[in-house]
Amino acid sequence: xxxxxxxxNDIVTINVTALGLEGEGIGRVDTFAVFVPNALVGDIxxxxxxxxxxxxxxxxxxxxxxxxxxxxNPACESFxxxxxxxxxxxxxxxxxLWKQQAVTDSLVRIGKLQDVVVHPTIGMADPTHYRNKAQYxxxxxxxxxxxxxxxxxxxxHRIVQSDSCMIGHKDNAILIQIVKEWMKKNHIRAYDETSxxxxxxxxYTRTTHAKQEWMVVLVTNGDKQLPFESLIQVIQTQLxxxxxxxxxxxxxxxxxxxxxxxxxxxxxxxxxxxxxDCTFRISPHSFFQVNSTxxxxxxxxxxxxxxxxxxxxxxxxxxxxxxxxxxLANKAKKVIGIEVVPQAIEDANENAKINNIxxxxxxxxxxxxxxxxxxxxxxxxxIIVIDPxxxxxxxxxxxxxxxxxxxxxxxxxxxxxxxxRDLNFLTQNxxxxxxxxxxDMFPWTRHVETVVLIERK
Ligand code: SAH
Numbered sequence: 001x002x003x004x005x006x007x008x009n010d011i012v013t014i015n016v017t018a019l020g021l022e023g024e025g026i027g028r029v030d031t032f033a034v035f036v037p038n039a040l041v042g043d044i045x046x047x048x049x050x051x052x053x054x055x056x057x058x059x060x061x062x063x064x065x066x067x068x069x070x071x072x073n074p075a076c077e078s079f080x081x082x083x084x085x086x087x088x089x090x091x092x093x094x095x096x097l098w099k100q101q102a103v104t105d106s107l108v109r110i111g112k113l114q115d116v117v118v119h120p121t122i123g124m125a126d127p128t129h130y131r132n133k134a135q136y137x138x139x140x141x142x143x144x145x146x147x148x149x150x151x152x153x154x155x156x157h158r159i160v161q162s163d164s165c166m167i168g169h170k171d172n173a174i175l176i177q178i179v180k181e182w183m184k185k186n187h188i189r190a191y192d193e194t195s196x197x198x199x200x201x202x203x204y205t206r207t208t209h210a211k212q213e214w215m216v217v218l219v220t221n222g223d224k225q226l227p228f229e230s231l232i233q234v235i236q237t238q239l240x241x242x243x244x245x246x247x248x249x250x251x252x253x254x255x256x257x258x259x260x261x262x263x264x265x266x267x268x269x270x271x272x273x274x275x276x277d278c279t280f281r282i283s284p285h286s287f288f289q290v291n292s293t294x295x296x297x298x299x300x301x302x303x304x305x306x307x308x309x310x311x312x313x314x315x316x317x318x319x320x321x322x323x324x325x326x327x328l329a330n331k332a333k334k335v336i337g338i339e340v341v342p343q344a345i346e347d348a349n350e351n352a353k354i355n356n357i358x359x360x361x362x363x364x365x366x367x368x369x370x371x372x373x374x375x376x377x378x379x380x381x382x383i384i385v386i387d388p389x390x391x392x393x394x395x396x397x398x399x400x401x402x403x404x405x406x407x408x409x410x411x412x413x414x415x416x417x418x419x420x421r422d423l424n425f426l427t428q429n430x431x432x433x434x435x436x437x438x439x440d441m442f443p444w445t446r447h448v449e450t451v452v453l454i455e456r457k
Contacts, residue, residue, distance in 0.1 A: 005030045006049050006057055013065060016043040019098055021106075021417065023086035023446035034059045038080050040090055041098075042068030070094035075128075078162040083154040085167065085444040096121040096440060099448040103416045103438050111420035113427060118436040122297055127443035130291045132207050132273075134168045135257050136176065138183075138200040140190040147183050147190055149176045149203055157193060167444055169207050174238050175216060179203050182231045191221045199224060201250055202257050206282060208273040209292035215244040215271050217284045219258060223249050232266045244268045246284055258285060275299065278326045278355050286347050287320045294441045298412065298449055299327045301437050302385060305410045305453040308332045312382035315374070315406075317367040317397070322348030322360065324385055324412070329357045336379070337362045338370045368396040375404055385410045392418025395425075402429045409454040414441075419450055432457050 006012060006029050014027035016039045025039025033056040039045050044066040047059030064071075074080070074088035087095050097120075104118045124130060136149045139159050150161035163173045179200070183190070189198040202219035216235060220226070228247070235242050244267040250259030262284050271282045275296050282288050289295040302324060306314070308331035316325040319337030321344050329335045329352075337360060339345055348362040363370050367386070374381075384406050386393060392415060393401075401409065409431065413419035423433060435453040442448075 004052055005032050006052060008049055008052055010049045011046060011062065012049065013044065013046050014059065016041055016045060021102060021446065032057065036061060038089060040068040040070050042070060076162065076164065076166045078160050081153050082151050082160040082162065084151050086446045088444050092123065092127055092443065095443065096123045099438050099440060102448060103436060103450050106416035106420040107423065110417055111424045113423060113433060116433050116436060118438065121438040121440050121448065123440045124293060124443055128166050129168065129170055130293060130443065131168045132209060132292050133290050134172050134205045136203045138190045138203060140192065140198065147180050149180055171239060172205055175203060175205060178234050178238060182234065186227050188226060196253055204257065206271060208271050210274040213241050213243040213271055214239060215284070216242065217246045217248050219248045219250050222251055228265050242267065243271055248284060276327060280321060280323060281347055281350050281354060283347065285343050287344055289441065291441045294439055298439045298441065298451065299324055301439060301451040302410050302412055303327055305435060305451060306383050306385065313379065315371065315381040315384045317371065317384065318387045319348060319362065320344050322351050322362060324387060325360050326351055326355055326357055329360050333359065335360045336374065338365065338367050340366050368394040371397060371400045375400060380404065381406045383408045383410065385412065387412040390415040390418065393422050398422060398425050405430065405456065407456050411452040411454060413450045413452065414447065416448065416450060419452065423452065426454055430457055431455065
């Protein structure tokens, strides 16, 4: 006996009343929740039920009966096939409101925080072509044999090709064309994931914000010398602001994009980009925020929340290439950055030198290992900045934060769910949330970055 109100393949009409964290619409049949990708709050949609679980189901839109007021025509022809963006069908202002609401919901539901005011999301004046990095897989179409360079489709490794990605740099289209033609002319095969054969795996590009200079990385499955000279010549002619061309060798049989070995084929080893008053050295492996315009906004918010007077010792945990540390250094007595990737720490030390900053110290290791050691040495931070990856902080780190008991913590988060979980712990252990500021680093996607000011009670 099955009590579920819907079965697989049913066609039902649904009022969409909420959006999930993945950007999917949520409606109900009786009390039974149905998740509908690409549906928006306010849509009335006819959906085909494609999967039924014990307490919820999944549906696919077959007809939009009444569109939501937030619904727009996606500017990108590859939406929704392309796995890059999730929210191209939603008006940009509505995206900002939704992201603010998503942060609030997480703080209430997961963080159990009542009465916290989440400020309106800071968006972009022009939310297009903002990405400074692109990673295009290169594959051979299994049916036609054509070379394909594009993005992976949602939950698949099928390539979606597009000449006009609205979040990436426009000139990526030139590079895609150049690499395709060069491969064709020289009979170079694209990588095949099933057999592990074929040479060209990825076309990876980086552009600087300040001077619009380019780095191109050709990721190859093996060390074979290819006729790179002709490729370099065409790139130089068609993209005069090219500064650096690398081959990266990746023979791993997994989804990692870059292998560990880089070979400089032409030009400079590094790009240099400027955010605010700081200059940063960027190599193929460096972590660097992908939206430079909004990175300045994000860091400025963190600086405002830190409100340094000049006498403070600051810990910058998960410091990457030292970006936030260097922004804070001019206003603090000392900044200690901690980061697990050794190459990033090398970059951080170099970046301190480039910017003539002498009051920073960068340590390699995990935040949860190194911070207790600093505590045992008797170092007492006045402010701790944390910027963890999506999974948030390890419990061991949260424990030591409470022991160190700094007057102020500034938490920069790329995942509202883990942020809320960590804030729940901190607020139960002597801290209070003073301010929450979402920043839109990734327009047209479901992602939201948040800066939180946390103070000792
Ligand atoms: N604050 C930097 C980087 C943030 S991204 C910036 O704004 O550019 C998160 C960083 O945390 C990455 O550089 C990642 O390598 C690092 N990381 C991941 N787990 C870590 C851990 N357990 N301890 C320290 N660093 C870690």
